[in-house]
Amino acid sequence: MRVLFVTSPGLGHLFPTVPLAQAFRAAGHRVRYATGGLSLAAADAGFDVVDVTPGLDYLPVYMPQEPGADSSADHPMFAEDPEDAELATLFARVSGVMVDGALKAARDWLPDLVVAPPLQGTGRLVAAALGVPLVEPRLGSYDSGARLRTLLHAGMAPHRARHGVTGEPPRTIPLTTLPPSLTALLPEDRRTPEARPVRPLPFNGGAVLPEWLAERPRLPRIAVTLGTIEAQWGGLAILGPLMEAARGVDAEFVVTLGGGDPALLADAPPNVRLVDWAPLDLLLDTCAAIIHHGGSGTMLTAAAAGLPQCVIPRGSYQQTGADLLPARGIGIVAEPRTLGAAECRTLLKDERLRDNAHRVRDELLAMATPAETVEWLVASLG
Secondary structure (H helix, E strand, O other): OEEEOOOOHHHHHHHHHHHHHHHHHHOOOEEEEEOOOHHHHHHHHOOOOOOOOOOOOOOHOOOOOOOOOOOOOOOOOOOOOOHHHHHHHHHHHHHHOOOHHHHHHHHHHHHOOOOOOOOOOHHHHHHHHHHOEEEEEOOOOOOHHHHHHHHHHHHHHHHHHHHOOOOOOOOOOEEEOHHHHOOOOOOOOHHOOOOOEEOOOOOOOOOOHHHHHHOOOOOOOEEEEEOOOHHHHHHHHHHHHHHHHHOOOOEEEEEOOOOOOOOHOOOOOOOOOOOEEOOOOHOOOOOOOEEOOOOOHHHHHHHHHOOOOEEEOOOOOOOHHHHHHHHHOEEEEEEOOOOHHHHHHHHHHOOOHHHHHHHHHHHOOOOHHHHHHHHHHEEEEE
């Protein structure tokens, strides 16, 4: 079977799909990605990739700039609780620029199955155009919302009309990587009861381990990350108060810059290590806690490691963490300007947080693996 993965540009959109793609390939199926931008990194994971938007700068696609406007002010990419209509408009725009290239790649290769997250509207269009089933892995709580998916579908109408696509895929199979206890905490309109749970196996790329990461730390280590979106487009300066507070905490902090400007954190104290990038799953193996931007991929990677988490509610429209972590008792939420030593000590010393984090980790381990999910998918598709 030929399986085409269609993902939006951005590592947070790509990485959660890679374990499923690896499972398809390990089961003997051919896998190809149709994507663009940062998600061309699928090639580094060993997959064939078609660049559907060669040379395109995605920054103005994600964040179109009005004259004299602040490029990040009130933008749905960074909003704590963005409106469904705003996100639908955003991802219809991102999906729209990919339609022509992805549809050509699909017609050239003729896949038997398309895999695409719900916010990548091109995947559904391609599956409908080719008359093949669609697998929709939900990447977080927002893309589980029925209203958002309906609005995105409407936003893709001009592209469907351009290509004469009038129907829907013959079958759509939703998957979810959220464990049941977190799914139960979602608002009703963001649940997908029919979605089949699949264990989120962390994938963050490979690396030749630097010496500091290969060794066990001498002090408790706290990872700090804003992902790649906020780091590059919004700036790392919001971590300034945390860096100052770190001086008074008996711990080591590792801040992943994600392509951001390290000069913004030039006054970081000696117990803060700045690294441009490190595979998050490998980093978290050495950590006692994590402070992050609230992205669902980061949250689930930390959950798989069984770590207490602190969410800074900025830097990701996927505010899964800020919504769910406190309710489940595995994390806290703090504002960047007030995040300090007290929150860091809570992450390190609150046994209730750690015990609950271990329970969620065990819950993830009980979910079907990507390999088991592929076996079920192939059998159910006949």
